Amino acid sequence: MARTERGVRIVLAGRELKLDTLRAVLRAPAGMSLGRAAIARVRRAATAIERVVAKGQTVYGVNTGFGSLAQTLIPSGQLELLQRNLVMSGEFRALIGAPMFTI
Numbered sequence: 001m002a003r004t005e006r007g008v009r010i011v012l013a014g015r016e017l018k019l020d021t022l023r024a025v026l027r028a029p030a031g032m033s034l035g036r037a038a039i040a041r042v043r044r045a046a047t048a049i050e051r052v053v054a055k056g057q058t059v060y061g062v063n064t065g066f067g068s069l070a071q072t073l074i075p076s077g078q079l080e081l082l083q084r085n086l087v088m089s090g091e092f093r094a095l096i097g098a099p100m101f102t103i
Contacts, residue, residue, distance in 0.1 A: 014038040053079070
């Protein structure tokens, strides 16, 4: 965690967040980014999901609906839209705070 003129800057490294860091985020605006190791883990996970989907396997929430629509297979041409809608949905934002935006 680093303090800047604009507030707190946090680099998520894939390890635990300290309570002091979370308190600082509550007190001041915070910018966040992923560290190199975390980005590499996200890329490996994305590659694993892409392989499973390419094999035609069903993965809940990746190529199916959610909840009562869990048995509904989403056409491959709509998978990107499904994931975008998940991130932008009110239910997901409730878990992460304010609506996400691009800087």
